[in-house]
Amino acid sequence: MDFANLVDQLNAGTILPEGIVLTTLMVIVVGDLIVGRSASRWIPYTAIAGLLAAVVALYLQWNNPNPISFLGAFNSDDLSIVFRGIIALSTAVTILMSIRYIEQSGTALAEFIGIMLTATLGGMFLSGASELVTIFISLETLSISSYLMTGYTKRDPRSNEAALKYLLIGASSTGVFLYGVSLLYGLSGGETQLSAIASAIADANLSQSLGLVISLVFVIAGVAFKISAAPFHQWTPDVYEGSPTPVVAFLSVGSKAAGFALAIRLMNSAFPLLIDEWQFVFTALAVLSMVLGNVVALAQTSMKRMLAYSSIGQAGFVMIGLIAGTEAGYASMIFYLLVYLFMNLGAFTCLILFTLRTGTDQISEYSGLYQKDPLLTLCLSICLLSLGGIPPLAGFFGKIYLFWAGWQAGQYGLVLLGLVTTVVSIYYYIRVVRMMVVKEPQEMSDAVKNYPEVQWNLPGMRPLQVGLVLTLVATSLAGILSNPLFTLANSSIARTTTLQPIVISSHFSATVPAENSALQTQQ
Amino acid sequence: MFVLSGYEYLLGFLLVCSLVPALALSASKLLRPSGGGPERRTTYESGVEPIGGAWIQFNIRYYMFALVFVIFDVETVFLYPWAVAFHRLGLLAFVEALIFIAILVVALVYAWRKGALEWS
Amino acid sequence: MNLAEGVQLVSFAILAVMMIGSALGVVLFSNIVYSAFLLAGVFVSISGIYLLLNADFVATAQILIYVGAVNVLILFAIMLVNKREDFKPLPNAWVRPTMTAIVSAGLFVLLSTMVLVTPWAYSTESVSSDTTIVLIGQHFFSDFLLPFELASVLLLMAMVGAIILARREFLPDQVITPDKQQQPVLTLPERPRELVGISSDKTSNLDDSRRSE
Numbered sequence: 001m002d003f004a005n006l007v008d009q010l011n012a013g014t015i016l017p018e019g020i021v022l023t024t025l026m027v028i029v030v031g032d033l034i035v036g037r038s039a040s041r042w043i044p045y046t047a048i049a050g051l052l053a054a055v056v057a058l059y060l061q062w063n064n065p066n067p068i069s070f071l072g073a074f075n076s077d078d079l080s081i082v083f084r085g086i087i088a089l090s091t092a093v094t095i096l097m098s099i100r101y102i103e104q105s106g107t108a109l110a111e112f113i114g115i116m117l118t119a120t121l122g123g124m125f126l127s128g129a130s131e132l133v134t135i136f137i138s139l140e141t142l143s144i145s146s147y148l149m150t151g152y153t154k155r156d157p158r159s160n161e162a163a164l165k166y167l168l169i170g171a172s173s174t175g176v177f178l179y180g181v182s183l184l185y186g187l188s189g190g191e192t193q194l195s196a197i198a199s200a201i202a203d204a205n206l207s208q209s210l211g212l213v214i215s216l217v218f219v220i221a222g223v224a225f226k227i228s229a230a231p232f233h234q235w236t237p238d239v240y241e242g243s244p245t246p247v248v249a250f251l252s253v254g255s256k257a258a259g260f261a262l263a264i265r266l267m268n269s270a271f272p273l274l275i276d277e278w279q280f281v282f283t284a285l286a287v288l289s290m291v292l293g294n295v296v297a298l299a300q301t302s303m304k305r306m307l308a309y310s311s312i313g314q315a316g317f318v319m320i321g322l323i324a325g326t327e328a329g330y331a332s333m334i335f336y337l338l339v340y341l342f343m344n345l346g347a348f349t350c351l352i353l354f355t356l357r358t359g360t361d362q363i364s365e366y367s368g369l370y371q372k373d374p375l376l377t378l379c380l381s382i383c384l385l386s387l388g389g390i391p392p393l394a395g396f397f398g399k400i401y402l403f404w405a406g407w408q409a410g411q412y413g414l415v416l417l418g419l420v421t422t423v424v425s426i427y428y429y430i431r432v433v434r435m436m437v438v439k440e441p442q443e444m445s446d447a448v449k450n451y452p453e454v455q456w457n458l459p460g461m462r463p464l465q466v467g468l469v470l471t472l473v474a475t476s477l478a479g480i481l482s483n484p485l486f487t488l489a490n491s492s493i494a495r496t497t498t499l500q501p502i503v504i505s506s507h508f509s510a511t512v513p514a515e516n517s518a519l520q521t522q523q
Numbered sequence: 524m525f526v527l528s529g530y531e532y533l534l535g536f537l538l539v540c541s542l543v544p545a546l547a548l549s550a551s552k553l554l555r556p557s558g559g560g561p562e563r564r565t566t567y568e569s570g571v572e573p574i575g576g577a578w579i580q581f582n583i584r585y586y587m588f589a590l591v592f593v594i595f596d597v598e599t600v601f602l603y604p605w606a607v608a609f610h611r612l613g614l615l616a617f618v619e620a621l622i623f624i625a626i627l628v629v630a631l632v633y634a635w636r637k638g639a640l641e642w643s
Numbered sequence: 644m645n646l647a648e649g650v651q652l653v654s655f656a657i658l659a660v661m662m663i664g665s666a667l668g669v670v671l672f673s674n675i676v677y678s679a680f681l682l683a684g685v686f687v688s689i690s691g692i693y694l695l696l697n698a699d700f701v702a703t704a705q706i707l708i709y710v711g712a713v714n715v716l717i718l719f720a721i722m723l724v725n726k727r728e729d730f731k732p733l734p735n736a737w738v739r740p741t742m743t744a745i746v747s748a749g750l751f752v753l754l755s756t757m758v759l760v761t762p763w764a765y766s767t768e769s770v771s772s773d774t775t776i777v778l779i780g781q782h783f784f785s786d787f788l789l790p791f792e793l794a795s796v797l798l799l800m801a802m803v804g805a806i807i808l809a810r811r812e813f814l815p816d817q818v819i820t821p822d823k824q825q826q827p828v829l830t831l832p833e834r835p836r837e838l839v840g841i842s843s844d845k846t847s848n849l850d851d852s853r854r855s856e
Contacts, residue, residue: 608780
């Protein structure tokens, strides 16, 4: 058993993008140690370059003929590549907006970016993990980094409160998830590979046992916490309000995308036998999330809290695609997440810019902003309208695709509820837009009256501007030119074997013995 | 199924362990003079008179050390099986363990540079 | 029943009583230091049960990490904030513990029914002649290689994060950045929300005066 043979078996080339991110992380931590505080000038750009390189590496791996690597621990199929791309891109945009914010709050930038890259790494591994231990460790990498970032402004009691709440609720939900996963391990007689678990449970005729149902419920509880679906959403508003805003942006996009990737893979690979049950549970979650998120958002006065509830509602919309369970359903989820990435991050960029200039994020303070800062007003309006789903913008096409896929799959009630709650959501998004645009000069808020002159040459402002324009362009163009994204989402699903229900049974018997024999030769 | 083989030593050790304090206390009970004033009830602090309670507020430095210790403790536990099975694992495992250690050396250097290991 | 099985049964009974007793103590003691010490008792009993399951390495790791490091950390954290506060007993204070007890009992009934009802698929693999540590080592470097390496990144970031959150910050003087930013160091730039009851005029006046300074 020689060296090259073993390396060949591991098929480690599939995690090249993660390798690039890890190398960037190391360069940043070591560079900061060697150079010291002045390193913060180049560190963010190194991180962005590394993340973009990872996206390129992901692109080169598209349609990989041999996606299973690390003896079945990691599956680099096209589905995972799309999700890993979404996570890496969301981090790149988040870093653009975080530079000025972190500098102004007086915290260390290098560590912040290091922790954020670790969270990205965890999310990327989570998107492709197809084995229980890998899933758990990558989930923990993502979660622990998120807890650390949440409490990053450590002198602020709100930040402390947010970190503590997130840590406690997160730790208990991880515990519940782990219990569910351990039941899977026990029911399958000691398997950790997702595909092997499903076939072992089917062989042992345990598909309707109480243990499997409890395991399903517990696993869904863990996943629902990550995607902040109601009723596992209680942490969201407080954490979103108390965390540094770039962290909120990451939590609402990157972390959520990783949660959805986990949901798709886990439900389809490990619970194909309980498909009716998990679709039912997710239907309940989706209904609660859409209603609660969009209705409570109406009453919010703080922008961050409003976006927190709106993100709960958006998670409800995305779940329609998961419940549909068809290829179109999954493709619409990916398409919506791609669009959501730009519009939500755009909204958060605007939020940060306004906060940095005025020191507040109250919705009422936005009134009359149009006269002082037209660019910010334009960008925020476009992003919010897109989140609401106003026609020519990207969010409209994302929602239409989701609802269409749900309708095709026969989820009529869910789609109708989605339409009604969309109308509700348009109300509170438009409220902010109206506040900014329609006010007379004398109705201007104090924050806007004292609005500082728009200066882009302050350190860290330029990347913020780049992020602003980038997300603005992406959000407005992705609607009209949505075809490439559409094709991307569709082809990623079409090539992912685990999502085709008919293929599943034959796929198991073909791959599992091969992996076992590989393991035996290894030992 | 299960046989408690190889744990006879542990059992014997536990027995001896539980005997020692009982023996020590009963021996001193037999040997020492009975009675005595309030002096005898105070805590023995090598001859110095104890001041204040034992439940005082600790210094945060202890916490930093404990924090760093937890992480290196976990690392040790991860590396121990590698060391035991070293001869069977071969070259690839060596390279993989080196990557693991290299990443954690960065952690050590970080803790060092940031002064987490200093008592100041 | 031969001797080995008898010893196993007796040890299990002792460990179970120890574990449940100290776990009850952790929850029921009002003194948090006692709870922390009893938590160590829970960890030790769990480690004993691992031994009964032939998992000697896990048992050692349990003692080494949970008792030796995590529990000590918990104790330090308790002693660090050694504030004795007498809380006023809340009205209807019994409601919460009762609710918790009901929920926990329900969960216990559900899970134990599940354990009894489910026909578990026992692993048919025979116990290898290797010691468990060697087996664990082999798994670490074959099929669990990815989580093993990822764990090192996780540990690195846990260390970095813990240091940055727990270390005493040498705050730079505000003089370095004169009045360009009114925000205190290491806080969020957003102002806290106004509490209900304070009129918005008053606070905005305050803000104005702060800006003009």
